[in-house]
Amino acid sequence: xxxxxxxxxxxxxxxxxxxxxxxxxxxxxxxxxxxxxxxxxxxxxxxxxxxxxxxxxxxxxxxxxxxxxxxxxxxxxxxxxxxxxxxxxxxxxxxxxxxxxxxxxxxxxxxxxxxxxxxxxxxxxxxxxxxxxxxxxxxxxxxxxxxxxxxxxxxxxxxxxxxxxxxxxxxxxxxxxxxxxxxxxxxxxxxxxxxxxxxxxxxxxxxxxxxxxxxxxxxxxxxxxxxxxxxxxxxxxxxxxxxxxxxxxxxxxxxxxxxxxxxxxxxxxxxxxxxxxxxxxxxxxxxxxxxxxxxxxxxxxxxxxxxxxxxxxxxxxxxxxxxxxxxxxxxxxxxxxxxxxxxxxxxxxxxxxxxxxxxxxxxxxxxxxxxxxxxxxxxxxxxxxxxxxxxxxxxxxxxxxxxxxxxxxxxxxxxxxxxxx
Numbered sequence: 001x002x003x004x005x006x007x008x009x010x011x012x013x014x015x016x017x018x019x020x021x022x023x024x025x026x027x028x029x030x031x032x033x034x035x036x037x038x039x040x041x042x043x044x045x046x047x048x049x050x051x052x053x054x055x056x057x058x059x060x061x062x063x064x065x066x067x068x069x070x071x072x073x074x075x076x077x078x079x080x081x082x083x084x085x086x087x088x089x090x091x092x093x094x095x096x097x098x099x100x101x102x103x104x105x106x107x108x109x110x111x112x113x114x115x116x117x118x119x120x121x122x123x124x125x126x127x128x129x130x131x132x133x134x135x136x137x138x139x140x141x142x143x144x145x146x147x148x149x150x151x152x153x154x155x156x157x158x159x160x161x162x163x164x165x166x167x168x169x170x171x172x173x174x175x176x177x178x179x180x181x182x183x184x185x186x187x188x189x190x191x192x193x194x195x196x197x198x199x200x201x202x203x204x205x206x207x208x209x210x211x212x213x214x215x216x217x218x219x220x221x222x223x224x225x226x227x228x229x230x231x232x233x234x235x236x237x238x239x240x241x242x243x244x245x246x247x248x249x250x251x252x253x254x255x256x257x258x259x260x261x262x263x264x265x266x267x268x269x270x271x272x273x274x275x276x277x278x279x280x281x282x283x284x285x286x287x288x289x290x291x292x293x294x295x296x297x298x299x300x301x302x303x304x305x306x307x308x309x310x311x312x313x314x315x316x317x318x319x320x321x322x323x324x325x326x327x328x329x330x331x332x333x334x335x336x337x338x339x340x341x342x343x344x345x346x347x348x349x350x351x352x353x354x355x356x357x358x359x360x361x362x363x364x365x366x367x368x369x370x371x372x373x374x375x376x377x378x379x380x381x382x383x384x385x386x387x388x389x390x391x392x393x394x395x396x397x398x399x400x401x402x403x404x405x406x407x408x409x410x411x412x413x414x415x416x417x418x419x420x421x
Contacts, residue, residue: 214252237255262306262311269299324381385418388418
């Protein structure tokens with residue numbers, strides 16, 4: 001009898017064990033892979049206690065009021081990484097030190113707050129800068145997207161913003177405004193937008209700033225000129241700097257150097273360029289002097305042909321599709337040796353999941369065009385993305401111009417990307 005009871009108990013235990021194993025796993029607790037979101041966090045605003053970017057200094061009519069800096073984010077942040085990445089510093093004006101205070105992160109309001117210590121205050125006529133490094137992360141571990149372009153780019157995503165205090169006690173406000181730059185407003189020559197690309201090989205570089213306080217000593221190290229494809233640096237010499245105070249403008253002119261025909265050049269104006277108050281070049285025109293990677297200006301231009309006409313770069317013209325056969329063509333005859341499986345690719349999704357194909361090249365001399373036939377081996381009828389590298393060339397050795405500015409072979413704007421349904 002006892003043996004029978006033991007056998008029945010064993011069977012029951014086995015049954016219960018099997019039944020327990022058959023229970024469904026609870027989602028999010030056991031056995032389920034957690035998929036983290038990959039949206040990059042951004043800074044939505046930086047404001048003071050009054051809701052603007054003006055800090056109240058400590059010697060106002062109400063010295064007991066200490067101003068506060070608030071930084072709001074697009075999504076909840078990881079407190080530890082944020083507080084380790086944030087900094088406040090003095091970048092101009094009367095004071096040299098940041099008043100003592102503490103950065104805190106408020107989870108409920110999703111904001112970082114700088115609260116001054118007791119008996120400390122901001123100094124009048126001073127400009128402060130808030131810096132948040134891209135090492136600040138959200139709760140999913142995504143880094144800060146400081147330049148708000150949707151891509152994680154390391155230090156390029158460090159966030160900068162400035163705040164300032166007004167003058168007090170008869171102290172004049174410092175100059176907070178950095179010299180800005182826009183094409184075509186500031187670039188007189190060589191200006192591809194204004195001149196239609198007709199840049200001569202003996203053209204000058206003529207930049208005009210609509211301020212009269214450019215620091216002459218900062219000009220020489222601020223301009224660089226390169227032949228784009230070879231990377232060869234061109235010696236442009238020392239400039240002529242003319243400051244016209246009544247018209248509130250400064251002209252900077254480089255001349256006396258020579259370029260080659262039908263070449264693409266890159267002019268860089270970096271943040272070594274400053275005004276006499278120490279504000280560096282504001283290349284992205286947001287009113288803030290930031291680091292060189294953000295505020296430097298890069299200008300591309302192409303020189304004329306030997307016959308002094310505009311250099312004509314090749315471009316993608318059109319495409320057609322019939323099931324698994326895709327045909328695309330250029331507006332002139334191309335060097336077909338530069339068109340191959342490295343410079344032409346097809347993708348199922350946007351630049352992802354490559355689709356194999358066979359290629360045929362056709363030179364139509366009557367139309368003076370090159371046709372490329374692609375026979376898809378898979379994904380024969382679904383929409384695809386066609387990618388053509390900027391380095392494909394025409395018979396004159398000129399590279400592809402995909403963005404229509406008549407300057408060919410520039411990364412990444414001259415890589416052609418086409419959706420083919």
